[in-house]
Amino acid sequence: MTQVFQPENPDFDTRVRHSFDLQKAMTTLGASIAKVEAGKVIIHLPFDDKLTQQHGFIHAGIISTVLDSACGYAAFSLMPKNAAVLTIEYKINLLSPAKGDWFEAIGGVKKPGRNVTVAEGEVYAHSGSGKKLVASMVGTLMSVYDREGIEH
Amino acid sequence: MTQVFQPENPDFDTRVRHSFDLQKAMTTLGASIAKVEAGKVIIHLPFDDKLTQQHGFIHAGIISTVLDSACGYAAFSLMPKNAAVLTIEYKINLLSPAKGDWFEAIGGVKKPGRNVTVAEGEVYAHSGSGKKLVASMVGTLMSVYDREGIEH
Amino acid sequence: MTQVFQPENPDFDTRVRHSFDLQKAMTTLGASIAKVEAGKVIIHLPFDDKLTQQHGFIHAGIISTVLDSACGYAAFSLMPKNAAVLTIEYKINLLSPAKGDWFEAIGGVKKPGRNVTVAEGEVYAHSGSGKKLVASMVGTLMSVYDREGIEH
Amino acid sequence: MTQVFQPENPDFDTRVRHSFDLQKAMTTLGASIAKVEAGKVIIHLPFDDKLTQQHGFIHAGIISTVLDSACGYAAFSLMPKNAAVLTIEYKINLLSPAKGDWFEAIGGVKKPGRNVTVAEGEVYAHSGSGKKLVASMVGTLMSVYDREGIEH
Numbered sequence: 083m084t085q086v087f088q089p090e091n092p093d094f095d096t097r098v099r100h101s102f103d104l105q106k107a108m109t110t111l112g113a114s115i116a117k118v119e120a121g122k123v124i125i126h127l128p129f130d131d132k133l134t135q136q137h138g139f140i141h142a143g144i145i146s147t148v149l150d151s152a153c154g155y156a157a158f159s160l161m162p163k164n165a166a167v168l169t170i171e172y173k174i175n176l177l178s179p180a181k182g183d184w185f186e187a188i189g190g191v192k193k194p195g196r197n198v199t200v201a202e203g204e205v206y207a208h209s210g211s212g213k214k215l216v217a218s219m220v221g222t223l224m225s226v227y228d229r230e231g232i233e234h
Numbered sequence: 235m236t237q238v239f240q241p242e243n244p245d246f247d248t249r250v251r252h253s254f255d256l257q258k259a260m261t262t263l264g265a266s267i268a269k270v271e272a273g274k275v276i277i278h279l280p281f282d283d284k285l286t287q288q289h290g291f292i293h294a295g296i297i298s299t300v301l302d303s304a305c306g307y308a309a310f311s312l313m314p315k316n317a318a319v320l321t322i323e324y325k326i327n328l329l330s331p332a333k334g335d336w337f338e339a340i341g342g343v344k345k346p347g348r349n350v351t352v353a354e355g356e357v358y359a360h361s362g363s364g365k366k367l368v369a370s371m372v373g374t375l376m377s378v379y380d381r382e383g384i385e386h
Numbered sequence: 387m388t389q390v391f392q393p394e395n396p397d398f399d400t401r402v403r404h405s406f407d408l409q410k411a412m413t414t415l416g417a418s419i420a421k422v423e424a425g426k427v428i429i430h431l432p433f434d435d436k437l438t439q440q441h442g443f444i445h446a447g448i449i450s451t452v453l454d455s456a457c458g459y460a461a462f463s464l465m466p467k468n469a470a471v472l473t474i475e476y477k478i479n480l481l482s483p484a485k486g487d488w489f490e491a492i493g494g495v496k497k498p499g500r501n502v503t504v505a506e507g508e509v510y511a512h513s514g515s516g517k518k519l520v521a522s523m524v525g526t527l528m529s530v531y532d533r534e535g536i537e538h
Numbered sequence: 539m540t541q542v543f544q545p546e547n548p549d550f551d552t553r554v555r556h557s558f559d560l561q562k563a564m565t566t567l568g569a570s571i572a573k574v575e576a577g578k579v580i581i582h583l584p585f586d587d588k589l590t591q592q593h594g595f596i597h598a599g600i601i602s603t604v605l606d607s608a609c610g611y612a613a614f615s616l617m618p619k620n621a622a623v624l625t626i627e628y629k630i631n632l633l634s635p636a637k638g639d640w641f642e643a644i645g646g647v648k649k650p651g652r653n654v655t656v657a658e659g660e661v662y663a664h665s666g667s668g669k670k671l672v673a674s675m676v677g678t679l680m681s682v683y684d685r686e687g688i689e690h
Contacts, residue, residue, distance in 0.1 A: 410590045411588070411597040413588070414566075414588045436565070439607075440561050440690045441690065446603075447605075448599070448603055450606075451600055451603065452599070455597075455599070472632070473632050475630060477630075480624070483624075536593050538593065
């Protein structure tokens, strides 16, 4: 994730944030976009009791939701203006229980492509005692060009 | 998913439903448990605008959240009373945009084990025009025995 | 894997077998193609001591090699004449130790697409005592059109 | 993969190399172990025409075979003397065609555990023009204790 990428769209920052704002799921979860770079996006999620599984940790699927958005927008940031992004598949490893004050989902492009982009990401739990890795993801994203209803 | 399993805990139905009720994330999403069998669990999720991504489909991560719960509880249904279940990892393929009136997440055990269980599942979108496969998952679940704070 | 597919290329059987014959890795492993249908391919692999890992089972990666070919050719069987197939990614679960007299890798298309196809497959170990599931795979394949050096 | 690990077995180097030597599949492929550290293993594979797929690249499954061994032995290097290692599952992304003079598979532990270890790895193709990333893997390994026939 230390590669330097040349975005095809100079307005990628605005475009990523606009699309993120359209994701009502992010509002529902309380997630916000913290950083946008070419090929890298960070999303923050505060702990919220309403997002927990049976042991009081954030549900693995909720962790995957913010991490999928971080990876997807990392990919989207490198795409041209007439492309939209769709997730084809991802794999997530849950490495530690998702407990903490807030969570940081970092998504980065591993291999960009005209049709298919591979991204990877990690989620860290932050608390008074520091930060801890709780999940890692590898995902495959597809560029969709000029399709009506899928513009953002 | 057509195997017949012998549950170690005869009260598996009650135990699965009790644990599901403790998942506040399910209440937040509006998901409910529709069926519990030994090694198989079905969860329903009505379409809700608040769960969408930027194109108005249900967010891939939200689809994965209900499917992870279905797979996890399918595994849990076969575990003894002193075990809890944690997701180690899963892979999800998003096969069609998640649009429809409601969604059916079906999780089933592929290979049970004392420490590690493999489960798989599918999500179907239901609408007036019928049902359509939107996602498939394969996941690995871990049994955790007699650990304080992780009993359900 | 019970879907019925319409192949775009009526000569798909010949084309799949021709491409398989070009895979020198299959010859090295001793694998042969046992069945070709539209969207489904079966490969056989006899047990061979030279393919084992440290406990005397067939190496997980070797199992994945024949299963990847089965899934890839299942996808390829539905592609038009000017397309070649490349594996983007796959996930494999090793469900039982790969021991037996011979192995049957069954690959089938889950969701065909012009650019991206999702396939899944299973490997069974056969021996005197019957057959046993040893691995399952989900993979994503890409169609590559009219690219020099990648025609088969 | 920059973590520092404390191996439970001080003779981990000898134990890893001994087990690797028992993998007849490695001999068949022509792979050799290049480096062993606590939590990290590197395997080399020269290009060999007999390992190719239909376009003349090394078969994705063969790439996964050496990378699975690198990840598995990275996990094994941190395990106690009475444990053996088995791969539960892995996901591999094929990022570029596997062509080159030789290949370097680097496996490292992401999260060690008594029963379950998560490892990740990458394969680089080396040629006169430098090196290129061709694949990345995430895998889950299981420790098996004191089981007859699975000691190495």
